[in-house]
Amino acid sequence: MKVGLIGLGKMGLNLGQNLLDHHHNVVAFDLNTAAVEELTSKGAEGAASLKELASKMESPRIFWIMVPHGVVDSVIDELVPVLSKGDIVIEAGNSHYKESIARYNKLKEFGVSFLDVGTSGGMEGARNGACYMIGGDEEAWNIVEPIFKDTAVENGYLYAGKAGSGHFLKMVHNGVEYGMMAAIGEGFEVLEKSDFDYDYEKVARVWNNGSVIRSWLMELTEQAFSKDANLDSIKGVMQSSGEGKWTVETALDLQTATPVIALSLLMRYRSLENDSFTGKVVAALRNEFGGHAVVKN
Ligand SMILES: O=C(O)[C@H](O)[C@@H](O)[C@H](O)[C@H](O)COP(=O)(O)O
Numbered sequence: 001m002k003v004g005l006i007g008l009g010k011m012g013l014n015l016g017q018n019l020l021d022h023h024h025n026v027v028a029f030d031l032n033t034a035a036v037e038e039l040t041s042k043g044a045e046g047a048a049s050l051k052e053l054a055s056k057m058e059s060p061r062i063f064w065i066m067v068p069h070g071v072v073d074s075v076i077d078e079l080v081p082v083l084s085k086g087d088i089v090i091e092a093g094n095s096h097y098k099e100s101i102a103r104y105n106k107l108k109e110f111g112v113s114f115l116d117v118g119t120s121g122g123m124e125g126a127r128n129g130a131c132y133m134i135g136g137d138e139e140a141w142n143i144v145e146p147i148f149k150d151t152a153v154e155n156g157y158l159y160a161g162k163a164g165s166g167h168f169l170k171m172v173h174n175g176v177e178y179g180m181m182a183a184i185g186e187g188f189e190v191l192e193k194s195d196f197d198y199d200y201e202k203v204a205r206v207w208n209n210g211s212v213i214r215s216w217l218m219e220l221t222e223q224a225f226s227k228d229a230n231l232d233s234i235k236g237v238m239q240s241s242g243e244g245k246w247t248v249e250t251a252l253d254l255q256t257a258t259p260v261i262a263l264s265l266l267m268r269y270r271s272l273e274n275d276s277f278t279g280k281v282v283a284a285l286r287n288e289f290g291g292h293a294v295v296k297n
Contacts, residue, residue, distance in 0.1 A: 061088070192277045
């Protein structure tokens with residue numbers, strides 16, 4: 001299929017390469033022309049503007065937006081004048097599900113279908129097989145399913161239902177991610193404070209082999225400790241991009257008690273002021289899976 005890929009940052013560039021690997025045609029646009037050149041050198045067609053990108057597409061025209069959360073609306077506003085009835089817009093960043101429902105309704109007025117897609121698995125997933133949570137019109141979904149099937153890991157995509165359901169699912173996923181990462185960080189902090197002299201890389205490795213808590217996060221923990229045995233080079237500052245906060249806000253609206261997720265969010269805020277070993281582990285994990293910046297010591 002032919003995909004108009006808008007946004008070639010950490011995730012978009014990897015996704016573009018993944019699409020090309022699976023013999024899809026990619027027309028790529030980003031304000032960063034070096035990123036466009038990088039993808040065209042791998043076989044994509046480049047575009048210097050959204051208008052040019054649209055002119056290079058074929059029906060059904062599929063536009064895949066992969067840009068940071070704060071610029072999604074401006075990209076959609078710029079895209080609207082070049083869209084026509086029957087086009088499909090996929091937005092696969094970390095958006096709030098309510099924003100996605102609003103975008104779906106707005107594009108519906110132009111006869112354009114909108115799919116909200118939560119993408120998990122970080123840069124590695126985008127490159128070699130991601131996990132997708134998808135919401136929006138089923139007819140549009142049926143058209144684009146092959147590109148998700150090809151760029152996901154096996155069994156790594158779910159069409160969840162009506163508009164907003166994809167990003168809602170990704171939001172809750174991230175809330176779970178906050179809680180799991182906090183628990184891993186706290187566990188290592190207890191080890192760190194103890195009288196024993198553990199090698200944390202080896203601890204993460206043994207926990208990854210046969211134990212109940214083996215997981216990709218634990219593999220990344222092992223990876224992080226292999227690079228920096230005691231995480232001495234970074235501060236325990238745990239940034240957040242908003243999904244954990246949205247999960248807690250939504251849970252409150254639904255009168256649902258989510259103490260683990262809520263506390264892990266509050267501990268992230270606290271970490272902006274106080275350093276901790278838990279914070280170092282969580283900061284290192286965010287860096288491992290998402291390439292998110294760490295604060296260096
Ligand atoms: O599932 C994933 O692959 C991650 O959740 C990913 O979407 C991302 O790296 C988040 O943005 C991190 O979220 P925080 O910045 O809130 O930690």
